[in-house]
Amino acid sequence: MPRHIRxxxxxxxxxxxxxxxxxxxxxxxxxxLVLVNPLExxxxxxxxxxxxxxxxxxxxxxxxxLDDALAGCVLVAGTSARQRNLGPTALTPRxxxxxxxxxSPEQEVAVVFGRERIGLTxxxxxxxxxxxxxxxxxxxxxxNLAAAVQVITYELMLAKQISQIPSTYDSPSATTEDxxxxxxxxxxxxxxxxxxxxxxxxxLMRRLxxxxxxxxxxxSEVNILRGLLNALQxxxxxxxxxxx
Ligand code: SAH
Numbered sequence: 001m002p003r004h005i006r007x008x009x010x011x012x013x014x015x016x017x018x019x020x021x022x023x024x025x026x027x028x029x030x031x032x033l034v035l036v037n038p039l040e041x042x043x044x045x046x047x048x049x050x051x052x053x054x055x056x057x058x059x060x061x062x063x064x065x066l067d068d069a070l071a072g073c074v075l076v077a078g079t080s081a082r083q084r085n086l087g088p089t090a091l092t093p094r095x096x097x098x099x100x101x102x103x104s105p106e107q108e109v110a111v112v113f114g115r116e117r118i119g120l121t122x123x124x125x126x127x128x129x130x131x132x133x134x135x136x137x138x139x140x141x142x143x144n145l146a147a148a149v150q151v152i153t154y155e156l157m158l159a160k161q162i163s164q165i166p167s168t169y170d171s172p173s174a175t176t177e178d179x180x181x182x183x184x185x186x187x188x189x190x191x192x193x194x195x196x197x198x199x200x201x202x203x204l205m206r207r208l209x210x211x212x213x214x215x216x217x218x219x220s221e222v223n224i225l226r227g228l229l230n231a232l233q234x235x236x237x238x239x240x241x242x243x244x
Contacts (some may be wrong), residue, residue, distance in 0.1 A: 002160060004105045006032040007149060008069045008112040010120060015040045017116065019049030019057065020146030026053035028153035029160075033060040034069045034110075043194035049146075057155050066124055067180065074173035075100060075109040075216070078120050079152065083141040086206060087122065088213055090131045097155040099130060103119070107173060116145055126206055127176065129213045164230055173222040178222050179212060195238070 007025055012018050018041055022033055022192060033056050040195050041062065050057050063069050070076055077096050078088065091099070100109050110129060114120035125131060134143060143151070174182075187205055190196035196204050217225070 001028050001031050002105060002156070003032060004103070004108050005030060005100065005156060006034050006069075006073075006108065006110045007153070008034045008036060008066070008110050009145070009149075010036045010066060010069075010112060010124065011039065011115045012041075012145065013116050014145075015043030015046035018043075018055075018144045019046035019051075020058040020144075021113075022046075022060070023053040024146055024150035025153055026056055028150075028157040030153050030156065031056050031059065033057070035062045036066055037064055037071050038062065043141040046242075049059055049106065065144075066127060066208045067176065068169070069112075070127060070176040072108045073110045073176050074107045075103050076112060076128045076176065077110070077130045077132050078112045078125045079114065079132045079134070079148055079188040080119055081133070081148075082119065084122070084125065086203060087125050087210060088128050088131045090133045093132050093134055093152055093155040094159075096130050096132045097152070097159045100156070100229065101159045103173075104202070108175075111156075113145055113149060122206070126209045126213075129216060131216055173216040174217050174219050174222045178219060182185045182212070182222050182226060183209060185226055185229050189233060192233070 007021065007030060009018060009021060012035065015038070018035065018038060025031065026032060041060075042057065046057055047054050077100060080090070083090065100111070103109050111132070112120065112124070114124070132152060134148060136143065183205065186208055187196065190204060191198060
C-alpha cells in the first residue's frame with residue numbers, strides 16, 4: 001500500500017459517502033483516510049457502505065482543520081467539479097497523478113475532496129498545488145463524492161505500476177507548514193510596508209499562494225526568502241530609526 005498518499009474528505013455531509021470512499025480506496029490499495037469535520041462520523045451508514053473496508057474507517061484520522069489534514073505534505077492536489085478563474089493549475093486526473101507519483105514515497109502527498117453541495121472553497125483550493133478536474137458531461141459534470149474518489153484512486157493504482165521518477169531536489173521539499181509560515185511572514189511584511197492595505201487586501205495573498213504553489217520551493221529556498229524578508233525588515237527599521 002502506498003502509505004505516503006492520503007485521501008482527505010472535507011466536511012462530508014453524508015456518512016454513506018465516507019463509507020463508499022473508504023471502499024473505493026481499499027479496492028485501489030490505498031488506506032490513509034483523513035476526515036476534516038465530518039458532519040456525522042462514525043455512523044452505521046458509513047460502515048454499511050464501506051462493506052469490507054471498515055478497517056479503513058476505523059483507522060481514519062478525524063481532524064478539525066484542513067491545515068491539520070495536510071500536515072507534513074509536500075504536494076497537495078484538490079479536486080473540483082467546477083473550472084475556476086483564479087487558482088491552481090487544473091489538470092486531468094492522469095496528468096496530476098503523474099505529478100503525485102513523481103514525489104518520493106518518503107514524502108507525503110494528499111488528494112483533497114470537497115463537500116457534496118459546495119465542493120471546496122477558494123481558501124481551500126489555494127492550499128493546493130494543482131486542481132484535478134475529472135472530464136465529464138459539460139451539462140452534468142458533478143460526480144458523486146465517492147465516485148470521484150474512485151476515479152482518482154484508480155488513476156493512482158494505474159500509475160503505481162509505472163516506474164517512479166526520482167526527485168532531483170537536493171533539499172527536501174517544503175511542507176504545508178513551512179509554506180504557511182512563509183505566507184504569514186510575507187503578509188506581515190506586505191502589511192508593514194504598506195503594499196497590503198488590510199482594509200482593501202484585494203487578491204494579493206491568493207496570488208502569492210498561487211505563485212508559490214506553481215513554483216513548489218524546497219526548504220532551503222523558503223529559508224532564503226524568509227532570510228531576505230527578515231533582512232529587509234531589519235534594514236527598514238534601521239532606516240526608520242536613522243530618520244528620528
Ligand atoms: N457543487 C460542487 C460539487 C461537489 S461534488 C462543486 O461545484 O464543486 C463533491 C466533490 O466530489 C467535489 O468537491 C470534488 O471533490 C468531487 N468531484 C465531483 N465531481 C468532480 C469532477 N468532475 N472533477 C473533480 N472532482 C469532482
